[in-house]
Amino acid sequence: MGSLTRTQRQRAVRLTLYALFVLLAVAFVLVADWEAISSSFFLVEGFTGTWQDFVFVGARNTILYTIIAFVGGFVLAMVLVLMKLAPVAPFRWLATVYIELFRGLPALVVILFMALGVPIAFGWRPPGGTIGAGLVGLMLVAAAYMAETIRAGIEAVPKGQTEAARSLGMSGPWTMATVVMPQALRIVIPPLTNELVILIKDTSLLFVVGMAANEKELTTMARDFMASGPSAGTATSLVFACLMYLAITLPLTRVVAWLERRQKRSR
Amino acid sequence: MTTRLHPTKEVDHGAPAIEVRDLHKSFGDNHVLTGIDFHVNSGQVVCVIGPSGSGKSTLLRCVNRLEEPTSGQVLIEGIDITDPETELDAVRSRIGMVFQQFNLFSHMTVLRNLTIAQQRAKKRSRTEAEEIARGNLDRVGLSDKVDAYPAHLSGGQQQRVAIARALSMDPDMMLFDEPTSALDPELVGDVLDVMKTLAGEGMTMMVVTHEMGFAREVGDKLVFMADGVICEEGDPREVLANPREVRTQEFLSKVL
Numbered sequence: 001m002g003s004l005t006r007t008q009r010q011r012a013v014r015l016t017l018y019a020l021f022v023l024l025a026v027a028f029v030l031v032a033d034w035e036a037i038s039s040s041f042f043l044v045e046g047f048t049g050t051w052q053d054f055v056f057v058g059a060r061n062t063i064l065y066t067i068i069a070f071v072g073g074f075v076l077a078m079v080l081v082l083m084k085l086a087p088v089a090p091f092r093w094l095a096t097v098y099i100e101l102f103r104g105l106p107a108l109v110v111i112l113f114m115a116l117g118v119p120i121a122f123g124w125r126p127p128g129g130t131i132g133a134g135l136v137g138l139m140l141v142a143a144a145y146m147a148e149t150i151r152a153g154i155e156a157v158p159k160g161q162t163e164a165a166r167s168l169g170m171s172g173p174w175t176m177a178t179v180v181m182p183q184a185l186r187i188v189i190p191p192l193t194n195e196l197v198i199l200i201k202d203t204s205l206l207f208v209v210g211m212a213a214n215e216k217e218l219t220t221m222a223r224d225f226m227a228s229g230p231s232a233g234t235a236t237s238l239v240f241a242c243l244m245y246l247a248i249t250l251p252l253t254r255v256v257a258w259l260e261r262r263q264k265r266s267r
Numbered sequence: 268m269t270t271r272l273h274p275t276k277e278v279d280h281g282a283p284a285i286e287v288r289d290l291h292k293s294f295g296d297n298h299v300l301t302g303i304d305f306h307v308n309s310g311q312v313v314c315v316i317g318p319s320g321s322g323k324s325t326l327l328r329c330v331n332r333l334e335e336p337t338s339g340q341v342l343i344e345g346i347d348i349t350d351p352e353t354e355l356d357a358v359r360s361r362i363g364m365v366f367q368q369f370n371l372f373s374h375m376t377v378l379r380n381l382t383i384a385q386q387r388a389k390k391r392s393r394t395e396a397e398e399i400a401r402g403n404l405d406r407v408g409l410s411d412k413v414d415a416y417p418a419h420l421s422g423g424q425q426q427r428v429a430i431a432r433a434l435s436m437d438p439d440m441m442l443f444d445e446p447t448s449a450l451d452p453e454l455v456g457d458v459l460d461v462m463k464t465l466a467g468e469g470m471t472m473m474v475v476t477h478e479m480g481f482a483r484e485v486g487d488k489l490v491f492m493a494d495g496v497i498c499e500e501g502d503p504r505e506v507l508a509n510p511r512e513v514r515t516q517e518f519l520s521k522v523l
């Protein structure tokens with residue numbers, strides 16, 4: 001080895017790594033049971049026979065539930081942020097307690113609480129049935145995360161902006177609405193889009209509340225097509241659901257990356 | 268339009284534009300101002316100099332209560348702004364302020380920067396506000412920048428826009444907090460020229476600055492601060508040429 005130059009050594013290491021990769025790939029192809037893989041994960045009938053349900057019911061509902069939870073969560077988050085900035089201390093405490101509570105609990109537990117616990121205790125009939133109650137749970141959790149994100153955005157707006165507005169005689173609320181908030185929201189667009197991606201995946205938790213045929217989102221649909229239908233007894237429907245999730249989330253994560261690059265440039 | 272500044276007191280145009288009585292300001296254990304008595308008469312240009320940490324910016328920021336005084340009084344045209352009954356926003360709209368870091372609203376065009384507070388705080392119509400804004404941009408020599416965003420302007424241009432923004436509120440007086448300290452040397456002149464013109468027009472001005480030339484040329488009074496108190500004050504040419512206090516002599520020997 002001592003007689004090799006630096007470049008030669010580097011080339012040798014790279015070749016070894018390539019060889020190792022090829023070896024692993026070949027081993028995988030030889031060892032894998034292709035018969036079993038294709039019949040349990042990629043059953044053709046499973047795709048051709050269910051795609052309409054997956055696209056027009058499953059994906060549609062997943063997107064619908066995401067939008068409802070996101071919009072509801074955003075509105076609630078704005079209320080929480082304003083409470084956190086309130087001059088009256090009890091409002092600040094309340095917002096802090098809320099945020100710490102819902103960030104500290106698993107979303108699944110909150111969903112179960114809203115869908116099962118609260119209706120049983122108070123005879124509450126949530127709008128939209130159990131699924132509506134589950135969505136309220138998702139919304140409550142999303143609001144806690146979004147409130148923290150938006151608050152960080154507000155703190156990232158330089159203090160001089162507020163001082164300039166106040167020195168011109170603008171009131172506190174007007175300063176917040178026309179000077180601070182517009183700049184803060186621009187700052188939090190990438191992290192909020194990230195929040196949206198997380199929420200898309202978290203709608204799968206609604207699986208636990210149970211839903212009628214036309215209410216099913218992707219995960220419930222996949223689970224049910226494992227038990228019945230053209231691909232029953234195989235995991236083909238799970239693979240289908242995975243592909244649908246990726247078709248929604250991957251473009252969005254690309255958008256987040258683009259937004260972040262653009263924001264870095266404009267600074 | 269007249270907004271009442273105080274439920275019972277009236278503006279007294281005979282009183283000093285700015286009067287500060289026994290002003291104290293502490294941040295925790297840090298006593299930044301320890302008993303300031305000070306006034307600016309209407310039409311005067313008063314320059315405040317001193318080493319960094321002497322409290323001169325804090326004093327300026329107490330004048331429009333961006334900084335809450337710990338004790339003491341600040342009177343603007345005879346109205347005590349430390350009195351909770353005073354309509355602070357209405358008083359502030361009569362006091363223009365220019366910051367070291369310009370603080371233009373970065374998400375708004377130059378024109379919008381100049382009109383937003385006119386519309387929100389002075390309740391002017393959009394047309395009226397824009398007309399006044401264009402007039403003031405013309406005054407600072409930037410009428411071609413109405414639609415630009417602050418990020419596309421040089422520091423000197425941004426500071427002149429900031430001055431035009433403050434002037435658009437028709438203030439009775441202007442506060443300047445080290446207006447040229449963040450500027451590249453070659454851009455300082457344009458800003459100082461605008462300030463000199465303002466002074467020439469009779470604007471009441473309180474200027475925290477390191478520009479001794481400006482103080483000598485246009486100042487009616489020079490105030491030297493150190494360690495939270497006013498050490499020496501008087502005619503700028505006199506103080507700069509023959510400082511009486513040792514502290515002033517030391518400072519001036521370093522900066523002149």
